[in-house]
Ligand SMILES: NC(=O)c1ccc[n+]([C@@H]2O[C@H](COP(=O)([O-])OP(=O)(O)OC[C@H]3O[C@@H](n4cnc5c(N)ncnc54)[C@H](OP(=O)(O)O)[C@@H]3O)[C@@H](O)[C@H]2O)c1
């Protein structure tokens with residue numbers, strides 16, 4: 001076993017502070033990774049503050065972080081895919097049973113026995129898993145991804161959650177050229193959704209509460225931008241969308257977006273606000289519309305997404321910060337004040 005520095009929260013109201021944790025020695029199937037960058041997902045903030053207590057209560061101390069890129073430092077004897085000094089990445093999962101129908105279908109995100117990268121029982125060391133706000137991590141090779149060499153690493157880290165969470169539903173619901181696609185909320189997930197929808201050839205309309213993001217939305221690949229607080233601008237798009245991806249982290253009016261779907265259109269929730277959102281039945285009934293949800297993506301699909309990003313040179317727009325600024329970054333995330341993902345430079349942990 002080895003010790004590594006990390007940042008942890010002691011309770012829902014505590015700031016993240018420096019600590020030291022223990023990682024296991026690599027087993028035959030494990031890859032040990034020195035973490036270079038870790039993105040800050042809004043899910044980290046929800047979980048550190050126990051905002052999902054009804055669904056997934058946070059166990060403290062909590063060490064978040066599931067957008068991890070780094071360098072392989074050691075591999076177990078059965079690991080063939082990676083060798084020391086290779087680039088490697090880890091997303092939201094570090095294990096699953098590998099035997100259930102979901103795992104056999106390559107959909108590990110639906111495995112009833114999946115282990116998330118933090119806050120779930122650690123089968124090796126007891127306690128719960130600790131995430132990527134740390135110097136190193138040891139992960140079963142099945143859950144370690146390859147990073148295309150042309151991608152800049154700080155911007156590649158957020159692909160491991162923000163990237164796959166937006167790529168997967170677009171593939172599942174067939175976003176292609178000729179489809180009209182809406183993206184609601186231009187944060188970490190939303191800005192990746194715009195890049196993917198644009199790369200897939202769709203007509204992309206961004207819905208934002210932040211007029212200051214209008215120019216950026218066009219630069220990211222949007223064809224049109226709607227300030228969602230403006231009812232007249234919203235009304236112009238009534239009944240016209242094939243697909244809308246909702247990436248909002250807080251309470252908002254879903255009905256306003258259901259009304260923008262055409263017949264048989266679908267809105268997918270990837271945002272996970274703390275509180276339930278009311279839905280008016282007739283907004284679904286009229287037009288046979290669908291409301292759905294989607295969690296991250298499977299491991300094979302995550303690799304496919306990374307390869308797609310390598311081919312199209314897609315990374316997240318990031319503001320690189322030292323780990324010492326993580327609490328300030330959380331406050332800024334709550335004000336939608338990041339363009340568009342914080343990526344922690346883990347070299348700062350070693351200072
Ligand atoms: N389904 C999954 O597997 C999955 C994976 C990762 C994250 N998530 C969830 O997805 C959500 C977004 O994550 P993120 O990391 O992208 O967060 P983020 O960077 O904070 O972005 C959220 C965006 O939502 C908009 N927004 C914020 N408050 C709002 C409000 N009160 N009303 C309307 N819009 C508001 C803002 O966009 P504008 O300024 O453009 O309005 C903001 O930039 C979080 O709830 C997160 O937990 C889910």
Ligand SMILES: [Zn+2]
Nearest residue numbers: 041043161162
């Ligand atoms: Zn995430």
Ligand SMILES: [Zn+2]
Nearest residue numbers: 098100103111
């Ligand atoms: Zn399984």
